[in-house]
Structure formats: structure tokens, C-alpha cells
Amino acid sequence: xxxxxxxxxxAEITIAGPGFINIRLSDQTIxxxxxxxxxxxxxxxxxxxxxxxxSDPNPFKVLHAGHLYTSVVGDAIxxxxxxxxGEVHAVNFGGDVGLHVxxxxxxxxxxxxxxxxxxxxxxxxAERAEWMAKKYVVGTQAYETDEQAKTQIIELNKRVYQVHAxxxxxxPFAQMYWTCRQWSYDYFNEFYARLGTAFEKYYPESQTAPxxxxxxxxxxxxxxxxxxDGAIVFVGEPYGLHTRVFINSAxxxxxxxxxxxxxxxxxxxxxxxKSIIITGNxxxxxxxxxxxxxxxxxxxxxQRTTHLTHGQVKLEGGVKMSSRKGNFLRAVxxxxxxAKANKQATGRDDEQAVLGAVKYAFLKQRIGPDIIYNxxxxxxxEGNSGPxxxxxxxxxxxxxxxxxxxxxxxxxxxxELQPLERSLARDIARYPQVVQKAVTDLMPHxxxxxxxxxxxxxxxxxxxxxxxxxxxxxxxxxxxxLYADVLKDGLQLLGIVAPNRL
RNA sequence: GCACCUGUAGCUCAGCUGGAUAGAGCGUUGGCUUGCGGAGCCAAAGGCCAGAGGUUCGAAUCCUCUCAGGUGCACCA
Numbered sequence: 001x002x003x004x005x006x007x008x009x010x011a012e013i014t015i016a017g018p019g020f021i022n023i024r025l026s027d028q029t030i031x032x033x034x035x036x037x038x039x040x041x042x043x044x045x046x047x048x049x050x051x052x053x054x055s056d057p058n059p060f061k062v063l064h065a066g067h068l069y070t071s072v073v074g075d076a077i078x079x080x081x082x083x084x085x086g087e088v089h090a091v092n093f094g095g096d097v098g099l100h101v102x103x104x105x106x107x108x109x110x111x112x113x114x115x116x117x118x119x120x121x122x123x124x125x126a127e128r129a130e131w132m133a134k135k136y137v138v139g140t141q142a143y144e145t146d147e148q149a150k151t152q153i154i155e156l157n158k159r160v161y162q163v164h165a166x167x168x169x170x171x172p173f174a175q176m177y178w179t180c181r182q183w184s185y186d187y188f189n190e191f192y193a194r195l196g197t198a199f200e201k202y203y204p205e206s207q208t209a210p211x212x213x214x215x216x217x218x219x220x221x222x223x224x225x226x227x228x229d230g231a232i233v234f235v236g237e238p239y240g241l242h243t244r245v246f247i248n249s250a251x252x253x254x255x256x257x258x259x260x261x262x263x264x265x266x267x268x269x270x271x272x273x274k275s276i277i278i279t280g281n282x283x284x285x286x287x288x289x290x291x292x293x294x295x296x297x298x299x300x301x302x303q304r305t306t307h308l309t310h311g312q313v314k315l316e317g318g319v320k321m322s323s324r325k326g327n328f329l330r331a332v333x334x335x336x337x338x339a340k341a342n343k344q345a346t347g348r349d350d351e352q353a354v355l356g357a358v359k360y361a362f363l364k365q366r367i368g369p370d371i372i373y374n375x376x377x378x379x380x381x382e383g384n385s386g387p388x389x390x391x392x393x394x395x396x397x398x399x400x401x402x403x404x405x406x407x408x409x410x411x412x413x414x415x416e417l418q419p420l421e422r423s424l425a426r427d428i429a430r431y432p433q434v435v436q437k438a439v440t441d442l443m444p445h446x447x448x449x450x451x452x453x454x455x456x457x458x459x460x461x462x463x464x465x466x467x468x469x470x471x472x473x474x475x476x477x478x479x480x481x482l483y484a485d486v487l488k489d490g491l492q493l494l495g496i497v498a499p500n501r502l
Numbered sequence: 503g504c505a506c507c508u509g510u511a512g513c514u515c516a517g518c519u520g521g522a523u524a525g526a527g528c529g530u531u532g533g534c535u536u537g538c539g540g541a542g543c544c545a546a547a548g549g550c551c552a553g554a555g556g557u558u559c560g561a562a563u564c565c566u567c568u569c570a571g572g573u574g575c576a577c578c579a
Contacts, residue, residue: 020522058579099578205579231577241575242505248577255579284506285574311507311572316514365515369508370572374528377514381541383527384515388541395539402538449516452526463535463543502539 027417033429035478038485040432044439045086045274051266052078052088054278055192058095059184059204060104062133063191065313066280068331069371072362073310074278075197075495076444081276083493084439089200089270092188093262096181096204097164098255102157103139104132105177106149109156111135117175129187132180161252164206191331195355196495203265205258212261213253216246224296234293244289259290263301274304276442281309281368308442311370313362316377334358334373341375342387353387354379356496360386363494364448384452389491390498392455396484397500403468403477418472420461421479427457428482435493444494451490458483 009029014022054074057067078088095101112119123131142149160177168174185202192198216232219225225232230249234256236242246256253261266275279287287307295302315329315337338354346353361378365371381387417425430450438446467476491498 061579095579228576233576240505243576245577250577252577254577256576258579280573281507282573283579286579288506309507372514374514377528380528385527391539391541395541398539445516449526456526459540459542460544462538463540466538468538 027422027425028415030422030425030429031415031417031475034425034482037428037431038482038489040435042084042432042436042439044084044436045081046084048086048273049270050081050086050088050274050276051091051270051272052081052276052278053091053093053262053266054078054276055199056093056279057188058098058100059181059188060096060101060132061136061184062129063188063331065329065331065334065373068195068334068358069313069362070278070280070310071192071195071197072359072495073367073444075195076359076363076493077276077278077308077442079493079495080435080439080442080444081274083435086274089272090198091201091203091266092199093203093208093259094188094205095255095258096184097157097160097206097209099143099153099157100136100140101160101177102153102155103143104136105139105156105160105173105180106142106153107135107139108132108176108180109173111138115172115176117172117179120176120179128183132183158250158252161206161209165210194351196497201269203262205255208258208261208265209253210261211264212257212259213247215260215264216253216257219293219297222297224293234289236289236292239292241289241292242285244286246293256286256290256293259287260294263294263298263305267298267301272304274306275301276306276308278308278310281311284309306442308367310367314370314372316372316374334375337375338378342379345376345379345381350502352497352499353390353502356386356390356491358386359494359496360389360448363444364452366445367443384448386491386496389451389455389487390496391502392458393484393487393491393498394500394502396458396480396487399467399480400477400484401500403473417475418465420464421472421476424457424461424479424483427454428479428486431486431490435490438493447490447493451487454483454486454490 009026010023011026012022012024014024052074054077055067055071057063074090078090082088109115112122139149139153143153144150159173162168163171163174163177169178216225220227220232225234225246227233228235228243231245232247233243233245236244244256245254246260247253263275266272277287284307291302291305291307313329313334315334335354335358338358339349339351342354342357343349357378358373361373362371364384377383378385379387381391431454434446434450438444461479465472465476467473467480470476488498
């Protein structure tokens with residue numbers, strides 16, 4: 001029976017040199033596979049609960065290019081997992097407590113002239129995020145150059161923890177803190193909405209910190225963590241890692257403890273089958289230590305966790321950046337550069353095209369190394385770009401709009417494809433395998449590479465073959481429809497909207 | 503110093519669970535295109551896959567070393 005089934009699908013088997021056998025599928029088989037391609041359902045994550053953490057901006061600070069990048073990548077990966085049957089919960093972790101908050105709050109209090117929450121109303125809503133970012137820079141500089149300021153900032157940092165511990169919403173300082181904190185979250189939400197991504201839950205460090213502290217102290221008693229110079233640390237050397245502080249000598253949790261708390265909170269909330277954390281690659285070693293420490297008391301959490309890391313976003317031409325001075329590449333700088341380039345290239349303002357351009361430019365590259373972003377190239381309608389594929393999709397839809405909806409008659413005897421039809425059908429048929437690879441590797445760029453190749457194959461076909469009015473119109477229309485569907489589906493997996501008309 | 507990441511065409515990148523002649527885009531050069539949205543198509547030039555060893559029938563891909571660039575190494579996040 002297997003042989004019989006095969007013989008229906010295989011057109012030819014040839015020896016193709018030493019060690020190679022070529023098996024040519026029948027046109028009917030290729031065509032059937034193409035027909036099934038756009039609607040294939042993958043099962044890799046079927047029935048699994050997946051927590052996907054990415055973006056992770058800190059309240060009281062500005063969103064930089066890296067946040068834009070990780071948001072785009074994290075969104076695409078979440079969509080991939082979802083497409084493979086997973087139930088994805090996108091979450092976001094950020095520091096609403098910690099030294100940077102102390103620095104910013106210190107500068108804010110200085111700037112408005114005391115702990116007077118009513119004075120915050122002088123800051124116009126549109127300027128709040130920018131204003132706070134500047135205060136962070138001022139606070140950071142003061143912390144480094146002014147001993148007295150440093151002492152005050154450390155004190156404020158403790159007070160912020162206290163505000164949380166006591167549930168303080170009344171004192172003037174607490175009111176200022178809560179107001180500014182909310183400004184940050186408003187600013188984040190607006191940004192994510194613009195990108196077309198959304199988070200189910202924010203895990204502020206103020207929430208994970210107490211959990212982390214409790215967990216670390218509990219495991220301290222069991223010997224997982226150790227005391228050292230008044231701090232609580234995890235000694236990583238036995239595992240080939242380094243030692244890190246989880247609770248500092250002042251008794252405050254560091255990022256490490258907050259991350260431990262985050263892991264516990266995620267588990268408590270979701271009982272995940274898989275936990276994916278997407279961050280910059282500067283914290284690879286850090287994360288290894290944190291995970292190794294958790295592995296000592298909750299190995300299954302760590303087994304289910306994947307830490308994906310990516311490089312930094314740099315603008316082509318390389319502007320020197322210094323986060324200390326606050327003149328690094330911000331998320332809006334990237335979007336503005338793309339919008340400007342798009343306006344120049346097309347003469348129009350088109351938010352979807354700009355977003356498609358930026359997302360595609362980020363996603364087409366393998367996750368890992370730094371990415372060099374070129375705004376002009378990203379918005380170009382020629383070459384391997386988001387707008388090019390969006391256009392390709394619109395053009396295909398336009399062909400379809402001119403014809404009656406295609407009907408494919410299955411089971412024709414002696415069904416044959418012409419060479420350019422065949423290569424198009426073959427490329428379409430490959431789609432599920434490509435998505436499968438992207439899902440398995442958690443690498444969206446495979447989809448980009450494929451979609452662009454598909455568009456090229458289509459253009460070669462389209463160059464030489466009339467669709468409407470041709471004797472082969474019926475099956476060609478089917479191919480065009482499948483092509484458009486695959487493009488739309490693929491772009492959608494990347495988080496890119498593919499309108500029928502541009 | 504130790505650890506990790508990266509090194510493929512002029513530029514930006516695919517290809518990396520080993521397999522046929524290493525592929526795209528941009529840029530350069532030369533053609534095509536009165537037509538379903540020509541934003542395209544065809545072709546040329548351009549590579550010691552950083553370098554050297556090793557494993558293998560076979561290496562851009564795996565291992566070792568060297569070189570170059572980047573990042574991280576206790577109370578920041």
C-alpha cells in the first residue's frame with residue numbers, strides 16, 4: 001500500500017551522481033500540497049501554556065531602540081507559538097522600584113521644588129515621558145558626581161520600597177511616585193498599541209521583589225544561597241559560573257532576587273509548560289546564574305525555560321551613543337527615521353507601511369547578533385523589504401479582484417503544470433515546513449527569507465504568464481490566490497498587516 | 503585574566519542538527535518590458551566562507567588553536 005501511495009505521487013526517480021537520488025513528485029501531488037499549505041495547522045505547542053516575556057522596559061525611563069526591537073521579535077515569536085497551537089501569555093517585567101527610580105525621583109523632587117505632588121500637574125501630558133527621561137539622566141549624573149545627592153538617592157530608593165511595603169498612597173512623596181509610575185505605564189501602553197502588540201500582564205518589580213526575597217531567604221536556610229559580606233549570594237563557581245548578589249547588604253533585593261520572584265510568580269499564575277524570556281545578549285551570563293540558582297530548588301521551572309537573546313540595534317552610519325548622557329537611540333527615533341524615509345520614498349504618510357518596514361527590517365535578520373538598521377532600505381519598495389511584500393500581496397489581490405473566484409477541479413487525469421507554475425506551486429507547498437522550522441528554532445527570520453523568495457518566484461511566473469483570459473486561467477488563479485493567502489498569513493505571523501490595497 | 507557572542511561578495515545579510523556548482527538584497531555594468539498594479543524580469547562582474555590545523559568519503563557548517571571586533575564578570579538594572 002505504501003508503494004502504491006508513493007507511485008501515485010512520484011513522477012520520476014533518477015540517479016543523480018554519486019550518492020544522490022532525485023525523486024520528482026507528480027504535478028498533482030505538488031498542486032495538492034500547495035492547496036493545503038495556507039491552512040496547515042502545526043502542533044508543536046498544541047495544548048501547551050506558554051509564557052512569553054519580552055520588551056521589559058523600566059518605568060521612569062525612556063523606551064529605547066532595544067525595546068522596540070525586542071517588542072517586535074517577541075510579538076513575532078508569540079505569534080509563531082500561537083500558530084503552532086500554543087496558548088501564549090505575553091508578559092512584561094519592569095523595574096518600578098530600584099536605584100534608577102531613586103535617581104529619577106530625586107531629580108523630580110529637585111526639579112519641581114520639593115515633595116509637592118500638585119506641582120506635577122504643570123507637566124503637559126505629551127511631555128511627561130520625555131520629562132521623566134531627562135530627570136533620570138540628571139539623577140544619574142548627580143549620583144556619580146555628588147556625594148550628598150548619592151546619599152539622598154539611596155535613601156529615596158529605600159523609601160520607594162517602603163511605599164510599596166506599607167501600601168502608602170497618601171504621603172506627598174508616595175503620591176508623586178504613584179503618579180509618575182502611572183505616567184510610565186500610560187506611555188508604554190500607548191507605544192505597544194501603536195506597534196499592534198499587547199501584554200496580558202505587567203510584572204512590576206515591586207510585586208516580584210517580596211516574592212523573590214521570601215524565596216531566596218527560604219532557600220538560604222536550605223543552603224542554596226549563602227551569606228557573604230552581609231549580602232546574600234549564589235556561588236556560581238562550582239557550576240562554571242560566577243557569584244552574584246541576590247539581596248544586598250542593605251537588605252534590599254537586587255535584580256537577581258526580583259527575577260527569582262518573577263519566575264515564582266509566573267509559575268503561580270500560569271503553571272506554564274514553557275517559559276520564554278527574550279532579552280539582550282548582555283545578560284546571558286547573568287541569566288545563567290539566576291537560572292542555575294533556581295534549578296537547585298525548582299529544576300522543572302528551569303527545564304521549561306528558554307532564554308532567547310538578541311543583539312543591539314544600531315543605525316547605519318553609526319551614531320555614538322551614551323546612555324549616561326541620555327543621547328542613545330530611542331524607540332521613537334527609529335520610528336521617526338523610518339517615517340521620514342518613507343515620506344521621502346513614497347510622498348505619503350503611511351503608519352502601517354512604516355511599521356511593516358521597521359518590523360520586517362528587524363525580523364528578517366537572525367536573532368542574535370547586533371542589527372544595523374537602515375531606514376531608507378527598510379522602507380524601499382524594491383528589494384527585500386516589508387513594503388515590497390505588502391505591495392506584492394496587494395498586487396496579487398488586485399488580480400484576483402478582476403476575476404471570478406477560482407474553482408479548482410480535483411482529480412483531472414493527466415494534470416500537468418508548466419515549469420513556472422510548478423516552481424510557484426512548489427514554493428507555496430513549502431510554506432508549512434518553513435513555519436515549522438521557524439517554530440522549532442523560534443526564529444522568525446526563516447519566514448522572511450521564505451516570503452521574499454516566494455515573491456520572487458511569483459514575479460518570474462507572472463512575468464511570463466498571463467492569468468486572466470488565458471486558457472489556463474482556472475488553475476493559475478488558484479495559484480495566485482494561494483500565493484496571496486500565504487503572503488498574508490506569513491506577514492501576519494510577523495505582526496505585519498497586509499492590506500488588499502495600498 | 504576568565505567566560506560568552508560574532509567574523510560569508512564593496513555594504514547589509516541568508517545558508518550552520520555536514521552533502522551536489524556557497525545564495526539574496528542594495529550598489530555597479532548591460533539587456534528586456536505598448537499588457538492583469540513593471541515597485542518587475544533576464545544577464546554580467548564581484549568569494550582563500552577571518553587564518554591555521556584536525557575529524558570525515560565529504561566541512562561555510564563539527565573539534566582545537568590563533569587573530570580581529572563586541573559583551574559580561576558582588577552588592578546597578
